[in-house]
Amino acid sequence: MSALSALQPISHPMFTLHKISVQVKRDDQIDEVISGNKWRKLKYNLLHAKAINAKGIITFGGCFSNHIHACALACKQQQLSAIGIIRGEADNQDNYTLAWAKHWGMQLSFVDRKTYRLRNEKSYLQHLQQQYPDYLIVPEGGSNALALIGMAEVIDELNQQSEFDTLLSPVGSGGTLAGLISADKNQHKILGISVLKQDGYLVKQVNDLLPEHAKAHTNWQLMSQYHGGGYAKFSAQDAQRIRSFSAVVGIDFEPVYSGKMILALLDLMSTGYFPAHHRIVLLHTGGLQGLAGMFERGILNPNEWPSLPAPPVQ
Ligand SMILES: Cc1ncc(COP(=O)(O)O)c(C=O)c1O
Structure with a gap:
């Protein structure tokens, strides 16, 4: 089986200094729109929807959601x-x-925030299913058991592509991380970088998502100190550091998810967290479309970030 995405070695003076090798799993390149973890998490959900002859998918997200954007085209x-x-x-x-x-x-x-908060409540979902009996309901971010099967394929591919010690991934709802943990047979360390400030519930959420066979896996850790102020929050200096890193390694990262993983990598490296000759893989989860919302709100300057396909004419 050939890998769906490439594994690209990158160089940076910091890596040389600390005698560390770093490769990027280029899931951002899987598809221009349905990229990164979105592709992986939607794959088996869409196959399931087809298999049960569902008319379509109902799912949840914020106004700038990468999942909503990808799910619309995938459907x-x-x-x-x-x-x-x-x-x-x-x-x-x-x-x-x-x-x-x-x-x-x-x-x-x-829907208003109060209603949106019900998105995982059983009675709300039952009501929604009654309203749309022919639709498959997929949770926010796509994070369900079928998404984990898709994410697990990242580990299968990596096992064929390279030996490595630690895999880093950004974490939002935890589905991506749970999928990676579920497929790894305790042979690598998996470090999840939380992009949320109040993430106290996340370890439990990841554990709850894990299939039985993986609940005893001890090969992972959630790092909570790299949220940079909270979800989609970052300082101008951190945004600049992400851009500078991208310029050196030649790969674009955005500041909401993968950029926070980059800042975590740089910090962990500078504090000596990784021993010499450590082999790291960074999972690029895509999400570059999210830049557009930050351009629109004046949070980022489009001239300093990669350009995106023009929006559709309404
Ligand atoms: C680009 C990107 N990376 C990472 C994540 C985090 O994935 P998860 O919600 O599965 O933890 C998301 C989340 O939704 C995302 O859009």
Whole structure:
């Protein structure tokens, strides 16, 4: 089986200084839109939807959600209908992320924060399923048991591509990390970098997602100190450090997910966390479309970041 994404060695003066080798698992290159962990997490969900003859998918996300953006196109490609339950106001519906989602045929349903908070509640989901009996409900970020099967394939590919000691991945809902842990047979260390500030519940959430056979795995750790102020928060200096790193290694990272992993890598390295000759793999989870929302809100200057495909004409 050939790997879905490349494993690319990168060089940086810091790596030379600390005698460490670093490679990037280029899941960002899987597809221009359905990239990174989105592709992996959607794969078996969409196959399942087709197998049960579902009319489509219902899923959840914020106004700038990478998952909503990717899911909309993936459903269109698979001839499935898509309904996105979006946290926030309908006046966001023309932003970059949602304009594309609509363009690809996703029906958007805006809900207030209180309603959105019910997204994992059994009774709310039962009600939703009654309302849309022909649809498969996929949780926020796609993180369910089927997503883990897709994420596990990253480890299968890596095992064929290279030997390594530690795999780093950004963590939001925990599905990506749980999938990686589930497939690793305790032969590597898996470091999850939380991008959220109040992440006290995350270790339990990852454990709850893990299949029985992986619940005893001790090969992983969640690092909570690299959220940089909270979800989608970062200082101008940190944004600059991510851009500088990208310029040196020749790979773009964004500051909400993969960029925080980069800042964690640099910090851990400078504090001597990794011994000499350690072999690191960084999982590039994609998410570059999320830059558009930050350009739109004036948080980032588009001239300093990679350009994105123009938004669709409404
Ligand atoms: C680009 C990107 N990277 C990483 C993550 C984190 O993945 P997870 O929610 O599975 O922890 C997300 C989340 O949704 C994401 O969009």
